[in-house]
Amino acid sequence: MSDSKDVFLKQLVKQYGKTIAVNGINLDIPAGSYCCLVGPSGCGKTSTLRMISGHEEVTEGSISIGDQEINNVPPAKRGTAMMFQNYALFPHLNCLDNVAFSMKMKGMTKNERYTSARKYLELVHMETFERRFPAQLSGGQEQRVALARALVSRPNVLLLDEPLSALDPFLRIKMRAELKRFQRKLGISFIHVTHSQQEALALADFVVVMNEGIIEQVGTSQEVFNAPVNQFVAQFVGGHNVIVGEIIEIINKKEVMLKGGDGQSYRVPAQGSIGDQVIFTLRQDKISFKKENLADTNKLQENSLKGKISLIEYKGMEVSLGMEVPEFKEFGVVLSEKDFQMLSPELGKQYIASWSMEDVHVFQDLLFES
Amino acid sequence: MKRYNPIVLIAQVSPISAILGLFLIVPIATILIVSFWDYSEFMLLPDFVWTNYYDTLSSFVTYKTYLNTFKYTILTWFFTLLIGFPVSYFLCFHVRTLRWQIVLFLICTIPFWTSNIIRMISWIPFLGRNGVFNSMLISLGLTNEPLEFLLFSDFAIVLAFVHLYTLFMVVPIFNSMMRIDRSVLEAAIDAGANGWQVLTNIVIPLCKPGIAIGSIFVVTLVMGDYITVRMMGGGLRASVGVMMWNEISLLLYPPAAANAVVLLVVVLILVSLMMRVVDLKKEL
Secondary structure (H helix, E strand, C coil), X not given: CCCCCCEEEEEEEEEECCEEEEEEEEEEEXXXXXXXXXXXXXXXXXXXXXXXXXXXXXXXXXXXXCCEECCCCCHHHCCEEEECCCCCCCXXXXXXXXXXXXXXXXXXXXXXXXXXXXXXXXXXXXXXXXXXXXXXXXXXXXXXXXXXXXXXXXCCEEEEECCCCCCCHHHHHHXXXXXXXXXXXXXXXXXXXXXXXXXXXXXCCXXXXXXXXXXXXXXXXXXXXXXXXXXXXXXXXXXXXXXXXXXXXXXXXXXXXXXXXXXXXXXXXXXXXXCCEEEEEEEHHHCEEEECCHHHCCCCCCCEEEEEEEEEEECCCEEEEEEECCCCCCEEEEEEHHHHHHHCCCCCCEEEEECCHHHEEECCCCCCCC | CCCCCHHHHHHHHHHHHHHHHHHHHHHHHHHHHHCCCEECCCCEECCCCCHHHHHXXXXXXXXXXHHHHXXXXXXXXXXXXXXXXXXXXXXXXXXXXXXHHHHHHHHHHHHHHCCHHHHHHCHHHHHCCCCHHHHHHHHCCCCCCCCCCCCCCHHHHHHHHHHXXXXXXXXXXXXXXXXXXXXXXXXXXXXXXXXXXXXXHXXXXXXXXXXXXXXHHHHHHHHHCCHHHHHHCCCCCXXXXXXXXXXXXXXXXXXXXXXXXXXXXXXXXXXXXXXXXXXXXXXX
């Protein structure tokens, strides 16, 4: 098929009137990788994608594909192809003509373009639907046709704008796996915009977390999940409790003792001087959990806290619990189904959550949002 | 299945049945019946004769008049489309804010705030032999003689029709255009289509229903018109409507009725041809 090429964004800015949608981002996307831009709505991810596709003008900075700067190259000449959010299939054309559209624009003969279009419909297993119109297809089928239409122009980079958001949850997971398979098979870069962190973590070779026009973190799914660089990323990726404490004791060069808002004490791997604030995250599934005994009432062990259970969400493989702890909105704990059965926690009862120091991740910038 | 009370059912359908019956079925049935009547100089004679149809369809004048009416229809259709499509396109794709779209749309409807007679009459001082336009041309030195073809001519008739009916073309086309998903246009550009190709391959095909509906409006209005042709043609030009009006003014009701039935059939054929282009049910 076609070669994949690196994509470079340098100091990229997008401004709409006075609002800055993208605020000087730098990003290298190596050839042949699956890259997910993820963030809440209005974070600039879609603007970034649309600038790469050429449907939005670049305010400042540059976009290069391979060794060519493409700021002023028209969309069809960039070696990119776009898959639109609602697929944007041409409603008056059947699947075959939809896929063959770009070749028709180039002036290829009917035979040539239909032969080629059929090949791509076969690739996405839609060859039996070539006479159908978009309105006669299901969401998943529409998506496959849109994929075939995007791929037929042999792009170096495929751009996907929330491609799964129009599907129902079951199909979303199925099509997600399929997208990843296609990316592997074709070997070209996929740049995929999504607001779902699960989707990003599941798909991406590397995840780009954006917020308010800037990139907060770039890393593999594991890096982003296990070592979020700041509170925003930790909260956006989810599955973490963000805990704040003040240093009250320096244990050794690598460890300090913190005091929590409600008298808890946390031992964490961090450096600093007494009085400094430290923010760290704790994975919700790395917490051990037990019912409060009489013996525990007075003194709380280090690296633990207590609270009433305010929420139980049964999810099958695991169970999410919410604990009411004064300084947190909600302290989340994820138990395996087995542990849940063993403990059978009850709503409204006091429990103690504790963890070991190794499972704590301290943010690099200690004085974050002090 | 739930059983409905027949009285309730009748009550529910009776308003629309009454309106359609009173204003559609009864008049058409009357015309149809009268078209088979005989007549003398003074009175109508209830009968069943084919002479009215025979007279109408065997007369050379009828065909000539129909031809003339078709000419007006085609010219009006062509120019309303030529003006209406770009106006809709501009309103839909170039006017960015909804507020300006509404403002400009209202401006398009200003001609409809006055009666169509007044709108036509106002052309007369403008286009007349010593009218504003001719005076202007002469004072600008563009012509020495006043242009005669401006008023009481085919030109004037088509001009008035276009003036009257362009909005009937704009509205349905605008409606179709507004339904086009902008990302579909972007997808076309992404596939390498240039501006012209986007227009011919995406916008026009997707506007077909609007064009068809607008065309049905314009064609039926022009085919049945007599007042515009009379006023702007100065009584010198003929159309099917004028022909019927002449018969009515001579109290020849049965031939006029036969003529009306023929016109109705012709218009229905035209409309059904236009409906073939488009699945109207899908649009409404």
